[in-house]
Amino acid sequence: MTRYLRIALFAMSALGLTLMVASLFLQVIAREFNLPVDWTEETGRFAFISMVFIAAAYATLTRSHLRVTVFSDLVARHIGQRPVQTFHTLVLIGFAGVMVYFSAFNFIDGLRYPNISPALRFNQNILFIMMSAGFAIIFLLHLRDLWVLIRGGILEEGGPVNE
Numbered sequence: 001m002t003r004y005l006r007i008a009l010f011a012m013s014a015l016g017l018t019l020m021v022a023s024l025f026l027q028v029i030a031r032e033f034n035l036p037v038d039w040t041e042e043t044g045r046f047a048f049i050s051m052v053f054i055a056a057a058y059a060t061l062t063r064s065h066l067r068v069t070v071f072s073d074l075v076a077r078h079i080g081q082r083p084v085q086t087f088h089t090l091v092l093i094g095f096a097g098v099m100v101y102f103s104a105f106n107f108i109d110g111l112r113y114p115n116i117s118p119a120l121r122f123n124q125n126i127l128f129i130m131m132s133a134g135f136a137i138i139f140l141l142h143l144r145d146l147w148v149l150i151r152g153g154i155l156e157e158g159g160p161v162n163e
Helices: 002-032 039-062 070-079 081-112 124-150
Strands: none
């Protein structure tokens, strides 16, 4: 299951990056020939925003996100790795849960009070769905990590051991 999620998240992130780069490339070319393509800036921005949240879920899945571990490594030497990892995981579950709640709230609120983009006439608040989806995946991944820790496993760089 993790393998398919990894492939899907990577593919969606790559698609978002490709759409963003192609859109901005078209914008540069169009400026050179004085062609009116106002929609390219918005398409690039929307693709970038979507890609960021899906790529964040991918980074969480592969444990390839940035971490500063100086303090946690010091504490882990005294009390052990599992308690520190459990604390980190609980904090991250809480943060992801709060972000899912508020991004879903902003999405629903944005349907009532739309913020329409000038060129595409697109309700920009719909992008909160990508934020909700990304953080929901992150939330579920950390729940999986917590389950691994509760069962006595430890979390490694490439994913949980005892998965």
